[in-house]
Structures are given as C-alpha cells and as structure tokens.
Amino acid sequence: MIDRATAPLVSVSGLQKAYGALQVLQGIDLTMKPGERLVVIGPSGGGKSTLLRVMMGLENINGGSITFAGKPYIHAGATPAKTAIDVQVRRSIGMVFQHYTLFPHLNVLQNLILAPCKVRGEKKSAATERANTLLIRFGLGQKATAFPSQLSGGQKQRVAIARALMLDPKLMLFDEVTSALDPELVGEVEQVILQLARQNMPMMIVTHDMWFAKNIASRVLFCAGGFIVEDGPPEQVLGAPKEERTKDFIDRVFHIRQ
C-alpha cells in the first residue's frame, strides 16, 4: 500500500523542453511530497519559469512525463504538438506570474468569481461570499469593487493570489511574483504567501529574495542550464552549498551569506 503522507504529490521524470533549437530543460527528475514548499533559484535563463509554465500546463514538452497526486498529468507525445495534458488535473494547480495578469476590464470581485462560476458552475452568491472572505483575509476588504488599474502592484499580486485560491488548488506555483514590485510593496505579498505556507499549502516558488527563500522553503532547488544542479534543505543549498556552481551563484546574487 502507498503511504498517503509520503506518496508524491508531483512526480516529474525525464522532463525535456526546447524552444526550437534551444534546449531549455534537459531531463528534469523531481518528486515533491505533499506539504513541501520548493524554492527554485538559479541564474537568468536557467529554465525556472519554463519549469513552472510546464507544470501549469502552459507549454508543450519534448520528452518525459509528470504525474500529479498519482494521476498521469502531462505526457510527451511523438512531437511537442502531441503533448497530452489532462485538463481536469490542471485545474487543481494554481499559478501567479511575475507580470500582472488580472483581467483589467473586470473589478476585483469579478476577477475572483469568474473562474469559480464558469468552471465549476458555482452560484454567484456563494462565490461572492467566499471571495469577500478571502479579500478580507488578505487585507483587501475595501477593494472588492476597485478595478486593477486602481490598485498598487502589491495589491494586484495579492488579488492574483486570491483569484487562484478561489479554485481550491492542491498546488500553487509562484514565478517571481514580487520582482515587478517597488521594494516597499514586496513584504505585503510575501506575508500572504507565508500565511499560505502556515496552512501547509504545497507550493513551488521562484524567487531572488534570500530572506523570503529562507523563510518559506522546506527544500531548495538550484536550477541552471536546464538541469537541477543541487537539491536539498535550505540550510544546505542556501547556507552551505555542496556544488561549486551553487556556491558561485549564491555569492554573486545573494551578496551576503549569513
């Protein structure tokens, strides 16, 4: 029998992804247990965003497969165009992007309830009630009728997180969600993600913020050149990396190692 507590939530094997001749992911193997929070770090162009986009089902792949909670999720076909993606499984994954992706013609509340109403056929009143609860929890109670253009960057990203949570995801993907923000707005978004972490939401996070990485990670991946170069607990990968390339990167990018 499979032990439910340790059975993998995500299992990636031999994942390959190329854009034309450019091989971006060169055979990624990765298992993620329920409740784990993976922080992915690495140099620009190393394939971090691509890995998350593939996990979200936004990209076709050239090789390998992914299972999610024991179910086949993504499977490479004979050509990238033949990639098989299970749409039902995809609905249990949520993602927040570096760029703002709120729907600008809809107000905050409408952004939140669009998917629950259209995808799950939830009643508008029920969805609205859940949305309001979430907004209050994220300190956005006053913003329900505001349009995205009337929000600060930090508020937009918090709304985007709330919008993803409306679908009760089993896994959240965050791709540099604070990179576009003014420094003083970074904290409020990170706090919301930390709040989710305390509730044991499984997540994969790409970030360049050392403080945040240390505080949120249960495991850190160093990704470069399309490979996972180092994979271990945060104290190891961030504090005392075994691989030379990881050490170089951390010295360069995170400046001060504590």
Added chain:
Amino acid sequence: MAPLDFSVLLRFQDALLTGLLTTLELTLICIVLGCAIGFFVGLARTSDNRILRGVSGFYVEFFRGTPVLIQLFWIFFCLPLLLGTELSNFTSAVIALTLYMGAITSETFRASLRSIGREQYDACVALGLPRWTQTTSVVLPQAVLRAIPTLLSNCISLFKESALVSAVGMTDLMFIGSNISNNTARPVEVLTAVALIYFVIAFPLTRAVTFIEQRILTKLAV
C-alpha cells in the same frame, strides 16, 4: 468679386437640413452594419482556419486597396446589371459604404485583438477557463474596449467620405450644397457653410476620441 451675401443660406436652410439628415442617416446605418461586419471579419482574420483567413484577407485588402469612389460607381452601375434588378440610390450607397466601413473597421478590431498580451491567455489557462469563456468573458470585452477610440475615428472618416455619394447623384449634404452653389452662383458662401457643417459635427467627435482613448488606456493598463 460681388460682396458676400450669406442670406442665401437662410433661403435654402431647409434643403441643407434635409441633405444633412440624409448624410447622417446614411452614415449611421453604415456605421452599425459596417462595425458588425468588421467585427466578424476581424475575428476571421485572426482565426486558425486558413480559408476564413484567406477570404477575409482578400476582402479587406481589396476594399482598402481601391478608391472609395470606384467602389461606389461599381455598386451603383455594375451591381444592378449583375443582379438584373434596380437598386435605389440609397440602397446602393448603403451597400458600398458598409462594405468599405467593414473593411476599415475589421483592421481596427484585428489590431485590438492582437494587442491583448500573452499574459491574459496564460491567466485564462491557469484558471482553467474553457475556450468559450476565455473568448467571451476575457478576450472580446477587452478587444472591443481597446477598439473604441479607433472605431470612433473610423466613424468620423466615414462621415466625411460619405460626401462622395453626391458623385452618383445621392441628395446628401454635399450634393445639395453644390447644387445650391451652382444655382445661386454663390459658391463662397454656400460651400463654406457646407464645410463648416461637416466640421462642426466632426470636430467635437475628434476631440472626444482623444479623451476617450486616454480613459480607456488608463483603465486597461495592467
């Protein structure tokens, strides 16, 4: 030159008003029909279907690549021969200007559809929205909003271009104006007045375009 005498305008004000109403009626009908055609042609031009893209592309390029005047003449004089039936002046003008407007506005819709960034589509996928919802709730509302300022400019152009129907004998503002001018031998007064009438209607709309454009761009800035 004889001294200017603007009293001719008062004598013919009813005729000028009738002409103006014809111009406005024609323009409004062609705006509604033309925008409807333009919307679907714009969609067809961005569709994945090759045949749809080909046919719609040919239509647009043809009407953009020929003078409006020849389009008008063709529909006034050739189309009835092909159909073997008479078409009233008004019907012919509506057909010609609608087809022209359809071609022009389809480009506007196409540009606004293309201006919706990849991020919006990514967000739809990440939220698991079905294709139909993505189109009707996310893509089209934004495309239409973005199109509004340019559509308004298209409408103003059509309003001005509609003066060409006078060349095929339709009694619009331009036709009546030039008739009065010929009959009274007072071209300066009459033609200036006609130009001013066009201007008084078009100018505020031109200003409105700038204003609305800014409002929409601010709202849609993400």
